[in-house]
Amino acid sequence: MATLPGGTAVAPLTPLDPEATALCHRLAGRVFPWDITRALELALLKTFCLPSISALLSQTGEFEQRPRKRYDDTGLMVAELLRHGPDSPEGRAVIRRLNRIHGHYAIANIDFLYVLSGFVAEPIRWLERYGWRPLCHAEQQALFRFWRHVGAQMGITDLPATLEQLLALNQWVETTVFVAAASNRQVADATLAMLLADWPAVLRPPLAGLLRGVLPEPVTSSLGWPTAPGCLQPALGLALRTRSRLLNGWQRLRPLRRSRFYSERPTPTYGRQFRLEQLGPPPLLEQLNRPRWRGQQRRIGLTGGIASGKSTVGRLLETRGLPVLDADVYARDALAPGSSGARAVRGRFGERVLAPEQGAGEAAIDRAALGRIVFGDADERQWLEELIHPIVRECFSAELARLADAPAVVLVIPLLLEVGLEELCSEVWLVDCDEVQQLQRLMRRNGLSEAEARARMAAQWPLERKRALADVVLDNRGTDEQLNAQVAAALGPAAGPPGSDPPAA
Template identity: 40%
Template sequence: MLLTDGAGAPRGRFGWRRRIESLDPVRDHQEIHRITAGFEFPWDYTRSLEFALFRTYCVPSISALLARTGEFERRPQKRYDDTALLMAELVEHGYDSPRGKESLRVVNRMHGKYEISNADMLYVLTTFIYEPLDWIERYGWRPLHPHERIAAFHFYREVGLRMGIRDIPTDFQELYRFKADYERKHFRHTDEVHAIGVYTRDLFCSWFPGPARPAVRVGVHAMLDPMMLSAFGFRPAPGWVRSVAEAGLGVRARALRLFPPRRRSKSTRDPRNRTYPGYPVGYRPGDLGADRDRGSTRG
């Protein structure tokens, strides 16, 4: 049974961490992951998953498929919101809940329309596990508890099984090695990779006022590693830009240590969602997806 908002909310800044420590990371992985992503690090999970998706576009077969669908060229904001909200539904309600099952049906319906290799599907799954964990270790307001890392692995492994992904390793380190090897073998520059990279970068920039967008563009480049910059064909940002960005994230982390524990999960409540205003109020997971047009398609 997953927590409800405000139910059993802990006292003290490290109360949720104590709760996590008391749980079994395998048996209780859904509850632990909801605490981590929805209560403790919602902003970090959102930002890191933005860059996780960005990372997958360095694989030519993935970018070529996205280019063929035309979704990124026509409606990049909608595709971003669909993916973010469907994954958030699984975190918020659990993958075997009614809303979780509905979300998985939407995901599987969308993927089922295209020929996608099992290896590409598995690689994308790995980014949902490891990119947020790495981000939080660098920029989070506290270190992750080992239970949180194990819980994230088991959560997305179960999601992957329900998506029909085959040959998912049962070991945390083995799957991480698969991710690293896949990137070394498959990241490379193509016209489609570059085009999808530009669409995604420009989407990020569109969330800011016009005068700030050139600076945001440089900031995005500063947060990409050399493998991603090479694949996208982007010019590296000056070293001082990354230093400033990381210093700012460090200040944010230190400030957050002074905040009280969050009492309400923010998994599905992202103010940057422009396609489905007010989500989740008035919406079902079945309203989401590239073949659904309910709501605004701005962006």
């Protein structure tokens, strides 16, 4: 059980069974360390056959500018999960890191599912083809349970319930979604050049040909690489199987004294030791490593999707005596008549964003008209956010200073995770609901068409991306009474009944 600062125990996902954790540790660290590392490399290479993935990787520039670091970062985090297990402190730290990194990018759930499926499918296939023995049924099931558990902790939805379903999904993607694209080859070429960089130049072309020899034709064609000669694959298969059997025979004579995970060996990027804080795209490291609020005051960052129920939860917390600071209120104040924000908006958009005249004084901003503009144009939305966010942050700073002696404070911030304001909070609460509920509530509340409502929802991260980054998830799919009970449980007994004094620290 994880304990929140207020003293409430929050139940995590059901822990992974110890048998699966131990089996995966043994397979990756002692029985097949070299083979499973190669299989996971192949799984990573195959993800470049999806233009949705390769285009994102190309856009970030990480594989072109820092392919070795990107490769080592991935290898180290995967190895640490297998080495320690996803429910260990080290494993949970890796998953939090992965969630925070992935949260900065728009990644489709099907892409997450395919990557996850490759971590199961490729070791099974590799060892069937090239290992001194294939994985037995129990080992395959352990591998499936391990990575499915990791996927659940990462907030991936629609996870297959069985190994057979996962392998079928993997096969479906490879036969229907793999397609050639310029970004596929761009990222794959950069990865191949990195893998061959330490070899003499004269050996790189034949080594590249050998690598292509283990790739099936759909992969090489999707990457824009030439297909290896037909005779090469059987010869490579024989060589790899012979190597595996000889190594196994040697290890029977001289068993390994310790495990051989990728994270236990020196890497070109970090040398003999690395820290988790070093892993991730360099442009994001400062934000990724920004610590949460660690002061005496309990600061609850309340977030969620638009129309998910944040205001309702905020009112429930307010009735329990907690001060509630609302970013939406500060954003409205930032555009109040006569404010510098209102003048800037009027200067950019003109009369079309002004409300009808209501007597003397400066005209107010018509927020509905402004919303139609910015939610239909990403550049205009970015301009408005760059105008308003610093003002909102100044308001939070001023109010937090005024409330410095309060034992607990609630910060309602719709874009808390998107803009990286976790540093203001000691914990993050997410108000969750179904997308259909969210859509209907938004249309009803704001009088929007379905297209307008979907445009506003698309301007924020989807809720499944936020779930994995929250400390507490409040399910707002049920009744008000059920939601109130969840709020009370998350807040803890120290909060007292509604209307009581603020909770003691």
